[in-house]
Each structure stands twice: as structure tokens, then as C-alpha cells.
Amino acid sequence: MSPGSSLSIGEAVTSLLRDGMPVRFTAYDGSTAGDADAEIGLELRTPRGLAYLLTAPGDLGMARAYVAGDLVVTGVHPGNPYDALRLLQSHLRFRTPTASEAFVLVRGLGLSHLKPPPPPPQEHLPRWRRTVEGLRHSLTRDAEVIAHHYDVSNRFYELVLGPSMAYTCAVYTDPDRSLEEAQAEKFDLIARKLDLRPGQRLLDVGCGWGGMVRHAAREYGVRALGVTLSREQATWAKEAIDRDGLGDLAEVRHADYRDVLESGFDAVSSIGLTEHIGVRNYPTYFSSLRDRLRPEGRLLNHCITRAHNRREETGAFIDRYVFPDGELIGSGTIIREAQDAGLEVMHAENLRRHYALTLTAWSQNLVDHWDECVAEVGEGTARVWGLYMAGSRLAFERNEIQLHQVLAVRTGEDGADGFGLRPSW
Structure with a gap:
């Protein structure tokens, strides 16, 4: 030519x-x-x-x-x-x-x-232009990027996530379990790892729509406080707590985890928050959660991880359309930072294949409710979700990303950790 x-x-x-x-x-x-x-x-x-x-x-x-x-x-x-x-x-x-x-x-x-056309309206600003909203992972900027993803439409999330409104990896005791059964098992596994008991106090940071808060209060009689940066999530969670008659035990606040002033909690759960924290902020993050715990109090950190511990920026599509400012790292870094903050790590578990099954179920929900989802958020946003969930499923299946639960404890000054000799969960 x-x-x-x-x-x-x-x-x-x-x-x-x-x-x-x-x-x-x-x-x-x-x-x-x-x-x-x-x-x-x-x-x-x-x-x-x-x-x-x-x-x-x-x-x-x-x-x-x-x-x-x-x-x-x-x-x-x-x-x-x-x-x-x-x-x-x-x-x-x-x-x-x-x-x-x-x-x-x-x-x-x-x-x-x-000549570049204007990007679709669903696209977030590139990283370098977000500095007008504050430094990366500042309170102001974190609030803005969380709103970008989570304040889409509660009805849309109901259609895609199902009745549990759990937007984190479920736990499948076998692959034929329903999504709702698997999400209930996820919350209960966390409760068992935390050894929750009636009358204890639980702090759930990045609580989403309050699934863990309500499960702990309803099934274990725990006084549970959840915090989320998404105003839409907090509103939905408060209504669900009232609807379930759990107002005397459960509370959800529209707040940053860094604004929680209470301490002496028996347990802290962090389910899907660490991805939004920023790796350089892990020391402050884990120290803050440790300070919220009483001696022998437990922390369960549940988050997406990489299959290695090298620092890599999230791909352009995920960063612009799905999780602005999101950061992932390997479980080794998670464990190291928790230990360096004074927590004793007791157990780690990789649930990678469970997340592939979870995404399969969410994708099917989107297909089943496609017309209503499009009516709720527009076809462009629905396309973003279809693409991102299918791509994420592939990444979990191919071991490009993983999901780790890391269980740690604030060991007492005398070395007491409150654990038995073998896992009880």
C-alpha cells in the first residue's frame, strides 16, 4: 500500500x-x-x-x-x-x-x-486531573470517588446483587449454592472467625448496605456499628435496620472509618474496604483499626489482592469507569503491614475461585434484569457493569487477582490472644 x-x-x-x-x-x-x-x-x-x-x-x-x-x-x-x-x-x-x-x-x-472525541459520560477524570478534588486518598477525594461508584442507584444494586445487597465475594460451600446462601455463609464465616458472641461490640468499616452489621446483630446478638462513605448506602442500610427491627443493636453512619472515635471494640470487620485505602496508607489504616480494638480483640480483613506483591497501577478501564483510585497488592503486603502495626496475624485464606462464582451470579442477575437496569441507570452504565464483571470473573479464574481474608488480633501485653489451640470456625 x-x-x-x-x-x-x-x-x-x-x-x-x-x-x-x-x-x-x-x-x-x-x-x-x-x-x-x-x-x-x-x-x-x-x-x-x-x-x-x-x-x-x-x-x-x-x-x-x-x-x-x-x-x-x-x-x-x-x-x-x-x-x-x-x-x-x-x-x-x-x-x-x-x-x-x-x-x-x-x-x-x-x-x-x-481528533479524540469526548469520552462517554460514565468515564471519570484521569488520575492527574483528580488532584483538584484533593490528594489521592484524602478524605475529600475518597468521598468523591466512592460516590462515583456506589451512589449510582440503590435499585440498580438491588437488581444486580440480589436481596443480600452484598457487594463482596460470597463463600460457596459447594458450587450449586445460591448467591443468597453463599453471601449468608460469607457473613457467618466472618462472624465465626471473629468469634462473635451476644453483647459484644463490632465495628464494620466500609460497611456498604449494612449486610455484616445486620447479620451480626440478628444472628449473634452483637451491638454493631457500620460506617460507609456512600450516602446512598447509609440511607438504604438505616432503612433495612429499621425494617428488620434491629435498631437497638445495629447502627450505620455516613462517615469515614477515620472519623470513628469509639474504641474498645471486641471485633472489627473490613469487607472490601482495603482496595480503596491506598497501599501507602496501610500503616495508618491498620494502626487505626488496632486502636479501635480491646486487648484480644480480633480484626478480619477481607479484600481483593494481587497474585504478587509488586506495585502496579490499576488498568485504565477499571480506574476510569469502575474504581477510581483503587489499588491492589498481594496478601504478603497485607500481612506485613498488619504485623508492623502491632497486630498478630493468626490465619489467612484465599477465596479466589469463590469470587469467580460470585461474579457469575451477579452477571446473570444483570442479564435477567437488563431492561430494568437500563431504565434505572442508562445503557452506557449497564454496559460498563457487564464488561467489568465479566472481565473480573476472567481475572479471578486465571489467578490474575485473588481474594484474601486475613484474621488478626490485638494481642495483650502478656501475650494472651484469646484463641484456642486450633481454629474453631
């Missing part, structure tokens, strides 16, 4: 593939690539979609085009594109063009496509 000749989109795509296109690809200019008989297809429907792909290479450009509806995946439901993602991740391999090849490709497709 000469430098000045035009190029079809299908030709451009084909020229960049190492092993061919594993799905059928069609573009708005009428060109195609890949197997015409493939069950799964990609349709690039608009010039704007092409501009997204060219101006933000990688997962961000693909995500922008997909969320905006300019890139459509056929053969799968938009609420659960898992089969398409698995196929593409396993078999789609692009080669890196030389500078001269890249110039020819872009010129052949049209230089006008190098």
Missing part, C-alpha cells in the same frame, strides 16, 4: 493481527475481517468508534467505544460478554507496528480520526 492510498478498516485490523481474528469483524465502511461464520462478532458502527480506538489504544479506547455503543459485541448479551472476552483474551494477538507502518495505517484510515 502506498503512503497516500486509502485503507479499509478491515484491512487495517488484519494487518495488525498476529494469528488472525478469532471472531467476525465488520465495520461501518463495509469491510470485514476474521471468520464470517464465527458465532461471536465485533461491529464497529461509527467513525467516532474508530476515533476512540485510534486515540486511546488498549483497553481504554475499546471501553470508550463499547460503552458509547459504537463498538458492539454480537452473539453474547451485553450484560454478560464473558464468552467474548474469554475468546478475545485467549486468541486475539496484535503486533506492534513500526513507526512508518503506523503512519501509513493512520493516514490510510484518515487523519481526521486522530
